[in-house]
Amino acid sequence: MATTNFENMQVIYQHPESLLDKNTHYCPGCTHGVAHRLVAEVLDEMNLRDKTIGVASVGCSVFAYNYFDFDFVEAPHGRAPAMATGVKRVHPDKIVLTYQGDGDLISIGTGEITHAAARGENITVIFINNANYGMTGGQMAPTTLPGQKTTSSPKGRDVEQAGYPIRTSEMLATLDGAGYIVRRSLHDPKHIRQAKKAIRMAFETQVRGLGFSMVELLSTCPTNWHLSPVEATHWLEENMLPFYPLDDFKVHPALKNLNF
Amino acid sequence: MTRELWKGNEAIAEAAVRAGLQAYFGYPITPQTEALEYMSWRLPDLGRVFLQAESELGAINMVYGAACAGARTMTTTSSPGTSLMMEGLSYIAGTEVPMVLVDVVRGGPGLGNIAPAQGDYNQIVHGGGHGDYHPIVLAPASIQEAVDIVYQTFDIAEKYRTIVIVMLDGSIGQMMEPAEMPPMQEVRKVWPAWSASSTQGKRERNVLTSIYLDPKDMEKTNLRLMKTWQQIEKNEIRYKEYFMDDAKFAVVGFGSAGRVALSAVRAARAEGIPVGLFRPISVNPFPKQQILALTDKMDGFFVVEMNSGMMLDDVLLASQGRIPVEFYGRMGGVMPFPDEILREIRRLHAEGWKAEGHPRDRWLAKLEQIINEE
Amino acid sequence: MQNETVIAGFGGQGVLFVGKVLAHAALEVGMEVTWFPSYGPEMRGGTANCTVIFSNEEIGSPQVLNPTSAIVMNQPSLDKYEDMVVKDGYLIVNTSMTNREVKRKDIHAVCLPATEIAEEIGDKRLTNIVMLAALIKASDFFGQAEMETALKKSLEGKKNDLVAANMIALQKGFEFRA
Ligand SMILES: Cc1ncc(C[n+]2csc(CCOP(=O)(O)OP(=O)(O)O)c2C)c(N)n1
Ligand code: SF4
Ligand SMILES: [Mg+2]
Numbered sequence: 057m058a059t060t061n062f063e064n065m066q067v068i069y070q071h072p073e074s075l076l077d078k079n080t081h082y083c084p085g086c087t088h089g090v091a092h093r094l095v096a097e098v099l100d101e102m103n104l105r106d107k108t109i110g111v112a113s114v115g116c117s118v119f120a121y122n123y124f125d126f127d128f129v130e131a132p133h134g135r136a137p138a139m140a141t142g143v144k145r146v147h148p149d150k151i152v153l154t155y156q157g158d159g160d161l162i163s164i165g166t167g168e169i170t171h172a173a174a175r176g177e178n179i180t181v182i183f184i185n186n187a188n189y190g191m192t193g194g195q196m197a198p199t200t201l202p203g204q205k206t207t208s209s210p211k212g213r214d215v216e217q218a219g220y221p222i223r224t225s226e227m228l229a230t231l232d233g234a235g236y237i238v239r240r241s242l243h244d245p246k247h248i249r250q251a252k253k254a255i256r257m258a259f260e261t262q263v264r265g266l267g268f269s270m271v272e273l274l275s276t277c278p279t280n281w282h283l284s285p286v287e288a289t290h291w292l293e294e295n296m297l298p299f300y301p302l303d304d305f306k307v308h309p310a311l312k313n314l315n316f
Numbered sequence: 317m318t319r320e321l322w323k324g325n326e327a328i329a330e331a332a333v334r335a336g337l338q339a340y341f342g343y344p345i346t347p348q349t350e351a352l353e354y355m356s357w358r359l360p361d362l363g364r365v366f367l368q369a370e371s372e373l374g375a376i377n378m379v380y381g382a383a384c385a386g387a388r389t390m391t392t393t394s395s396p397g398t399s400l401m402m403e404g405l406s407y408i409a410g411t412e413v414p415m416v417l418v419d420v421v422r423g424g425p426g427l428g429n430i431a432p433a434q435g436d437y438n439q440i441v442h443g444g445g446h447g448d449y450h451p452i453v454l455a456p457a458s459i460q461e462a463v464d465i466v467y468q469t470f471d472i473a474e475k476y477r478t479i480v481i482v483m484l485d486g487s488i489g490q491m492m493e494p495a496e497m498p499p500m501q502e503v504r505k506v507w508p509a510w511s512a513s514s515t516q517g518k519r520e521r522n523v524l525t526s527i528y529l530d531p532k533d534m535e536k537t538n539l540r541l542m543k544t545w546q547q548i549e550k551n552e553i554r555y556k557e558y559f560m561d562d563a564k565f566a567v568v569g570f571g572s573a574g575r576v577a578l579s580a581v582r583a584a585r586a587e588g589i590p591v592g593l594f595r596p597i598s599v600n601p602f603p604k605q606q607i608l609a610l611t612d613k614m615d616g617f618f619v620v621e622m623n624s625g626m627m628l629d630d631v632l633l634a635s636q637g638r639i640p641v642e643f644y645g646r647m648g649g650v651m652p653f654p655d656e657i658l659r660e661i662r663r664l665h666a667e668g669w670k671a672e673g674h675p676r677d678r679w680l681a682k683l684e685q686i687i688n689e690e
Numbered sequence: 691m692q693n694e695t696v697i698a699g700f701g702g703q704g705v706l707f708v709g710k711v712l713a714h715a716a717l718e719v720g721m722e723v724t725w726f727p728s729y730g731p732e733m734r735g736g737t738a739n740c741t742v743i744f745s746n747e748e749i750g751s752p753q754v755l756n757p758t759s760a761i762v763m764n765q766p767s768l769d770k771y772e773d774m775v776v777k778d779g780y781l782i783v784n785t786s787m788t789n790r791e792v793k794r795k796d797i798h799a800v801c802l803p804a805t806e807i808a809e810e811i812g813d814k815r816l817t818n819i820v821m822l823a824a825l826i827k828a829s830d831f832f833g834q835a836e837m838e839t840a841l842k843k844s845l846e847g848k849k850n851d852l853v854a855a856n857m858i859a860l861q862k863g864f865e866f867r868a
Contacts, residue, residue, distance in 0.1 A: 114427060118427070130427065132396070132426075132427070133371075133396065134371065159344075163370045163371060164343070164370060164371035164372075164373075166370065189344055192344040192345065192346055192349050193344075193346075193349060195344040195349065195352070195353070195368070196368055198370065207349075207353045207356075208344065208352055208353050208356040208368050209356065209368075210353075210356060210357045211357070211360075217360070217366075217367070218367070218368065319717060320717075321710070321713055321714060321717055321723075321725070346729075347729060430729070458748075458749075486729070487726065487752055490726070490727055490729045491724055491725060491726045491727070491752055492710065492713060492724070492725035493722075493723065493724050493725070493749075494717050494722070494723060572752070575749070575750050575751055575752065576750060576751040577750070578748070578750035578751070579750030579751040579754075580750075580751075581750075582750065651753065653751065653753065653754065653755040654750065654751045654754065654755075655755050655756075
C-alpha cells in the first residue's frame with residue numbers, strides 16, 4: 057500500500073478562519089450557510105477578521121454569531137443598520153457588517169437601511185433575499201413574488217391587496233450615499249463565485265471609505281418553499297431571477313478598476 | 317352545545333371575526349403568528365379587511381386609522397411587537413378611539429425567547445406608552461375563556477372608547493382545548509357618530525386628534541379619561557375563585573400561572589390544607605376591593621406569577637399591609653410545575669407566614685438554588 | 691380524576707398529531723382536555739413532545755412533572771420519561787427505535803415494535819397510531835369505537851384519504867399482544 061506524501065500536497069480547500077468549525081442550525085440545502093462561508097472567505101483573504109465587528113439581525117440568521125469567529129452584536133428586528141452605525145461611528149477604523157434577511161431589511165427595517173445608505177454610512181450589508189420570512193415559518197415578505205403562496209398569502213400574493221414586491225437594491229442605489237450596491241444569486245457554483253467577488257468589492261468599498269455597500273444575495277428557503285434543496289435552486293432560477301435581475305446598480309468610480 | 321378543539325391563536329382570531337371584526341392588521345411574530353395566518357384567509361373570504369403590515373409600528377398605526385374611521389379593529393402580537401406598539405397605543409388612548417390588542421407574551425427582555433411568560437405585565441398594565449392613560453387588560457386562562465373574552469372586547473372598547481388588551485401567554489396561544497364558538501354577529505353597517513367617516517353633508521365634521529396644545533385642554537381630556545376609568549373600575553372587574561369558601565389563605569395568580577396554581581391548590585386540598593385560589597381576570601382594573609376584603613378572612617396571600625412579581629406589587633398595594641404576602645415566580649419563559657407551587661403551599665401551611673423583608677427578596681434568596689437543582 | 695399523557699419522539703414522528711387524536715377522543719366522551727405542544731425552533735429536526743391532559747373538571751396546569759402515562763417513540767424519550775411516569779402509570783415503548791428494556795417494575799409497560807408494525811401496514815409514519823392504540827388498550831381510557839371517531843375527526847379535510855391506513859394501524863395496535 058502506498059503511503060501518502062502530504063508534503064507535496066497543496067491545500068486547495070480549508071475551513072475559513074473567520075468561520076467556527078461548527079454545524080449550523082440551518083435547514084438542509086439552505087443557502088444561508090453558503091453566504092456565511094463566502095463572507096468568511098473574503099474576510100480571511102483581506103485579512104480583516106481581527107478588526108471586524110458583525111451585527112446580526114432577527115431572522116434565521118439570528119445566531120450568525122455562533123458561526124462567525126469575530127466580535128458580534130445582535131440587533132432588534134430591522135435595526136441592524138442603526139446599531140451598525142453606532143458601532144462604526146465609535147470605531148471608524150474597524151470593519152462593520154450587518155447580515156440581514158429580507159423581512160428584517162426591507163419590511164420592518166426599511167427606515168434604518170434607507171437612512172444608513174442615505175448617510176453613506178461606511179458599513180457593509182449582506183442582504184439575504186429568500187422571498188419570505190423563514191424564521192417565523194414562511195409568511196409573506198416584501199420580496200415575495202406576485203402570486204407566490206405563503207402562510208400569510210395562502211392564495212398567492214395578491215398585488216391588489218398586498219402590494220408589489222420591492223426591488224431593494226434598485227431603490228437604495230438611487231441614494232447618493234451608496235458606494236456599492238449589486239445583486240447576485242446563490243443558486244449554482246458559477247453564481248456563487250460571482251457573489252463572492254461582489255462581497256469582496258463591498259468590503260473593499262468599506263476599506264476605502266467609499267460609503268455604504270450592500271450585496272443582495274438571492275437565496276433559497278427549501279423548508280418554507282416546500283421544495284427539496286435542488287428544486288429550490290431551480291425555483292429561484294426560474295422565478296426570482298426574472299423578477300430580481302442580477303446587476304450592478306451602483307459602483308463607486310474608484311472601484312471600477314479593481315479586479316480580483 | 318358543540319365544542320370543538322381549537323388552537324388558542326386561531327380560536328381568538330375566530331372569536332374576533334364572530335364579534336364583527338372589520339379590519340385586522342398585524343405582523344408575524346412567534347408565538348402569535350397563527351392568529352395572523354388565520355386572519356389572512358378568513359377575513360378576505362368574508363370580504364373584510366386583512367393586511368400584513370411592514371412592522372408592528374405600521375400595524376398599530378393602521379389600527380389607529382381604522383379605529384378613527386369607525387371600524388371594529390384589532391391587532392395581535394407578542395412582546396417585542398407590543399413594545400413597538402406602545403407609541404401608537406398612547407396616541408390611540410389620547411384620541412379616545414376603541415381598539416383591541418391581543419398580546420401573546422413570550423420570554424424577555426430583549427429578543428428573549430418564544431416560551432410562555434408574563435413579563436409584559438408592567439408594560440401593559442401600568443402603561444408603557446407615555447402620558448396618563450389606562451387600558452383595560454384582561455387575562456384569560458383557558459381557550460374558552462379567551463374566546464368569550466375576545467368576543468366581548470369590542471363592545472367594551474366601544475362602550476368606553478378605550479383600548480382593551482387581552483394578555484395571554486405563549487402556552488395559551490399554542491395549546492389546544494375544546495371551545496364553543498359564540499354566534500356570528502353581523503358586521504356593523506353604520507359608522508359611529510364620532511368617527512372620521514366623512515360628513516356625507518349630514519353632520520358637523522369630526523376631528524380626531526391627541527394634540528391639545530393648551531395644557532388646560534389636555535388636562536380636561538385627562539380628566540375625562542380618568543372619569544371613564546373610574547367607571548371602568550366600577551363595572552369591569554372580573555375574577556374567579558376556587559376553594560375560597562373555607563380557605564385560610566389564598567394563592568393569587570392570573571392566566572397560565574393561575575392555572576398551574578389551580579393544580580397545586582387541588583393537590584393541597586387533597587392533603588387537607590385549607591388553601592384557595594383567587595384568579596384575577598381583569599388585571600386592569602385590578603380587583604383591589606376584593607383583595608382588600610379578603611384580608612379580613614385570610615391569613616396571607618401567596619402570589620404566583622411567570623415574571624419577577626409584577627402583579628405582586630398590585631396585591632401588596634391592594635392588601636394595604638394588613639396580612640402577610642408571599643411570592644413565587646419563574647421568569648424568562650420558564651413555566652412552573654404545580655409541584656413547585658405545592659411545595660411552597662405546604663411550607664406556608666407548616667411554617668406559617670413571615671412578615672420581615674419584602675416578599676420579592678425572600679423569593680430571590682431561594683430562586684438560585686431552585687434553578688441550580690433542576 | 692385527571693389523566694396526563696406525554697408523547698415524545700423525534701420531530702416528524704407525528705407526536706403532535708397523535709396527541710391531537712387522543713385529545714379528540716377525550717372530547718368525544720365529553721371530558722375537559724388540554725393539548726400542549728413543545729413549540730418553536732426545537733421542532734426543526736430535533737425532539738418533539740406534547741402533553742395531553744383529560745379530566746372531568748377544569749384543567750389546571752397544561753404540563754406536569756410526572757405524567758400518568760407516556761408514549762415514547764425513540765431512545766432519548768425513553769431515557770427521559772421512564773423515570774417520570776407515576777407509580778402504576780403506563781409506559782408505551784417503541785422497541786423498533788429503542789435499544790434497552792424498561793427498568794421499572796412499578797409501572798405498566800407495553801413494549802412493541804411499533805415502527806415495524808407500521809411498516810408492515812405500508813407506512814412507518816403510522817407508528818404513532820399503533821402506539822396510541824397500545825396505550826388505549828392497556829389503560830382502557832376509551833373504547834375502540836371512540837378512538838375510531840377521534841381518528842376520523844383528526845384527519846378531517848386535507849388528510850381524509852389517510853383514514854383507511856390509520857384505521858388499520860389502530861386495529862393492529864389494539865391487537866398487539868406481547
Ligand atoms: C419586533 C419584532 N417583530 C417580529 C419578530 C418576529 N420575527 C422574527 S424573524 C422574523 C422575520 C425574518 O425574516 P427574514 O428577515 O426574511 O429572515 P429569514 O428568516 O427569511 O432569513 C420575524 C417577523 C421579532 N423578532 N421582533
Ligand atoms: S427556514 Fe428557510 S431560511 Fe431558515 S434555515 Fe430553513 S431553509 Fe434557511
Ligand atoms: Mg427572508
